[in-house]
Amino acid sequence: MxxxxxxxxxxxxxxxxxxxxxxxxxxxxxxxxxxxxxxxxxxxxxxxxxxxxxxxxxxxxxxxxxxxxxxxxxxALAPATPLVDGGCISLGGQDFLIRHEEEARGGAFLDGRDLVITGDPAFLPRRVADFLRAEARRRIAALVGPHAARLGATPRGILIKDTTTRWGSCAPDGTLAFSWRLVMAPAWVLDYVVAHEVAHLREMNHSARFWALVTRLTPHRAVAVAWLRAHGPRLLRVG
Incomplete structure (x- = not known):
């Protein structure tokens, strides 16, 4: 074909x-x-x-x-949000200005409420995305550990992906996967998604026992789900 x-x-x-x-x-x-x-x-x-x-x-x-x-x-799709110098990006639900400094060093780093990107401007979008992926991995790993410990569970590993249909998943072998775009959501939304997938380490279903585990780990499930329904599509349009 x-x-x-x-x-x-x-x-x-x-x-x-x-x-x-x-x-x-x-x-x-x-x-x-x-x-x-x-x-x-x-x-x-x-x-x-x-x-x-x-x-x-x-x-x-x-x-x-x-x-x-x-x-x-x-x-009906949300407007696309390009990653450009002078643009705005969310991190943990807070807005940060993308600031390009070609002669500076460091690749990508936060300076107050600015995300500074250094080097060749042609690499700016990729460096912003790489920064967000790395930050997502760091924040998600920091949440997985305590939640898993509360359930006496041990994930096999953590994967950071760019999915379009699911924010997170738990494989039968215990590998957890998450969309890097969650790092742009408020911290309590990210916490809910992580808790949801960690709970699957104990219950690979959506039974009453599963939801009881989720509630035990994160009491703000309802507001987090509502936020994702309302604002999640906008995250998919970033970059």
């Missing part, structure tokens, strides 16, 4: 205020049984999953059939 990874297409029939233009990411997948669509908030694109023997024509047919849904979902 000779398909580009992605392309820009125009879907006809857009309503007022919609250009009909959208980015399509083609995803041939051996395990897929039918053509399907999903929205990738991080890229602001629609992903077309194609099973074996299905080509671009089948994907375009589904796109045209569901064009209103696709365009509405894309239009």
């Amino acid at each position: 000779n398909l580009p990874d992605s392309e820009i297409i125009v879907l006809p029939g857009a309503v007022a205020g919609q250009s009909g233009e959208c980015r399509v990411q083609w995803r041939p997948t051996a395990r897929a049984r039918q053509v399907s669509l999903r929205i990738c908030p991080r890229q602001g694109a629609v992903v077309v999953v194609l099973p074996p023997r299905a080509g671009r024509r089948a994907g375009m047919a589904l796109l045209h059939e569901n064009r209103s849904w696709v365009l509405d979902r894309l239009a």
Whole structure:
């Protein structure tokens, strides 16, 4: 199947205020049984999953059939937040100014309420993202330890990823994984997600016993879940 990874297409029939233009990411997948669509908030694109023997024509047919849904979902995405000099980034729910100092040394570091990025400006976005990933790992590891100790559990390891559908996960072997983007959320939101996944080390389900463990570890579950529902999509649009 000779398909580009992605392309820009125009879907006809857009309503007022919609250009009909959208980015399509083609995803041939051996395990897929039918053509399907999903929205990738991080890229602001629609992903077309194609099973074996299905080509671009089948994907375009589904796109045209569901064009209103696709365009509405894309239009509802939070605005993209580029990582640029003079831009703003959240850390623990607090805003920090991105300040570029080309001649300075240190890579990336906090200076009061500024995140200072040094060196070649071409590397600024990557260095901001690398800083946030490292900070996420540090803060998450600091939370995992005490929560796991309270339950008498030991995680196999901690992975920091850039997921689009789940903020965290716990593998059957005890490996915990988290989205680095959580570092931008308030500390109590991050604490809830960490506690949620640590509780899975004892209960690999969402039973009443599991939720009792979560409540034991973090009493602010309800407000944290509400925050993620309201503001989580914005985190996916950063960078």
